[in-house]
Amino acid sequence: MPSRSTALLQAAHAHPGLTRADAARLLGVGTGAATEIVARLSRASLLAEVPAAPSGARGRPTTTLVPHPQGPLVLAAAITHETWRVDVVELGGTALATEEGRHGAEWATLATTLAATVATFRDRYDGRPQALGLSVPGTVTAAARLDAATLLWHDIDLRELWPDAPVLVARNDASLAAAAESRRGAAVGAAVALHLHVEAGLGGAVVDHGTVLAGATGTAGEFGHMPFGDPAVRCPCGARGCWGTAVDGTALARLLGRPVPRDHVAYARQLIRTATEADERAAVRTVAAALGRGIAGLVNGVDADLVTLGGLGVDLLAAAGPEVEAAYRAGLMAYRRDDPPPVLPAALGDDGPVAGAAEEAWSALLLTLA
Numbered sequence: 001m002p003s004r005s006t007a008l009l010q011a012a013h014a015h016p017g018l019t020r021a022d023a024a025r026l027l028g029v030g031t032g033a034a035t036e037i038v039a040r041l042s043r044a045s046l047l048a049e050v051p052a053a054p055s056g057a058r059g060r061p062t063t064t065l066v067p068h069p070q071g072p073l074v075l076a077a078a079i080t081h082e083t084w085r086v087d088v089v090e091l092g093g094t095a096l097a098t099e100e101g102r103h104g105a106e107w108a109t110l111a112t113t114l115a116a117t118v119a120t121f122r123d124r125y126d127g128r129p130q131a132l133g134l135s136v137p138g139t140v141t142a143a144a145r146l147d148a149a150t151l152l153w154h155d156i157d158l159r160e161l162w163p164d165a166p167v168l169v170a171r172n173d174a175s176l177a178a179a180a181e182s183r184r185g186a187a188v189g190a191a192v193a194l195h196l197h198v199e200a201g202l203g204g205a206v207v208d209h210g211t212v213l214a215g216a217t218g219t220a221g222e223f224g225h226m227p228f229g230d231p232a233v234r235c236p237c238g239a240r241g242c243w244g245t246a247v248d249g250t251a252l253a254r255l256l257g258r259p260v261p262r263d264h265v266a267y268a269r270q271l272i273r274t275a276t277e278a279d280e281r282a283a284v285r286t287v288a289a290a291l292g293r294g295i296a297g298l299v300n301g302v303d304a305d306l307v308t309l310g311g312l313g314v315d316l317l318a319a320a321g322p323e324v325e326a327a328y329r330a331g332l333m334a335y336r337r338d339d340p341p342p343v344l345p346a347a348l349g350d351d352g353p354v355a356g357a358a359e360e361a362w363s364a365l366l367l368t369l370a
């Protein structure tokens with residue numbers, strides 16, 4: 001159980017604009033105790049108060065809890081296949097600054113750039129950054145070592161980006177996007193949320209009451225490699241019939257009898273958005289149905305009450321929502337069909353992974369502060 005100080009910081013982080021009176025109610029403590037905890041956190045430069053707007057309710061005026069101007073910050077970094085980005089994030093999730101750029105898939109060069117950016121931000125913010133959250137396009141071990149097969153990065157030590165970081169959290173981008181949707185996006189309030197990100201692969205995560213299901217070795221969420229696809233199709237992973245091969249650009253090219261383009265993600269995005277020929281529209285509908293059918297299988301299996309889609313999933317929902325929905329409903333067990341868990345576009349879009357990196361870093365950091 002977190003201490004009441006930690007719980008109050010967690011509440012102020014989760015609910016920006018929270019008043020001291022609301023915090024007292026959330027924590028189940030009296031107003032006197034809340035005032036005392038806030039005073040202690042304020043003396044420790046962890047939280048500050050500003051007068052709250054009058055609520056019209058009876059009782060003494062309260063205050064709004066805000067980040068302390070000298071308080072801790074986290075650095076949230078997101079690495080994609082082509083780009084990098086580092087945000088400085090204060091309590092409550094607001095980004096104060098961002099640096100970003102492109103990289104040429106050479107780890108040593110990228111690591112130098114990222115380490116320099118981390119050092120610059122620590123300097124610019126007078127040492128206030130105390131944690132680093134990292135979103136990466138690959139799998140991460142408990143010892144923060146990264147494997148990103150498509151970038152040819154193997155056994156990379158992510159700690160070199162900030163060797164003496166008080167807190168370092170590194171996770172797969174799809175898991176972090178899922179965490180962000182549950183904390184700040186379309187899945188806030190869901191008991192068990194399923195997030196799926198369709199891009200070069202199909203990944204995601206199950207978030208169980210706010211906790212991302214990481215798996216025994218930290219690599220859960222490879223939903224694209226469940227055999228919901230055509231058993232005649234071999235997946236680059238070595239298996240046959242992987243779901244991912246039925247919902248991506250390779251599936252569209254195959255359905256149209258065309259060669260698979262090198263950048264099949266850009267190809268799929270373009271085709272889904274602009275399909276005009278009858279055969280192209282039919283291919284998009286087929287892929288949309290394959291997505292909906294697989295979602296039904298997952299919802300039946302994990303009993304999610306809400307599903308969010310990112311990446312090409314958003315494009316498929318926009319272009320062929322009825323086909324996604326029809327296949328989804330047809331695949332749901334009958335008792336779920338009266339009230340099917342909603343399938344929604346992710347609210348945070350491309351910001352999901354970096355927002356998730358900030359959330360996971362804050363979650364870990366808050367446990368160490370108060």
Ligand SMILES: [Zn+2]
Nearest residue numbers: 225235237242
């Ligand atoms: Zn596979």
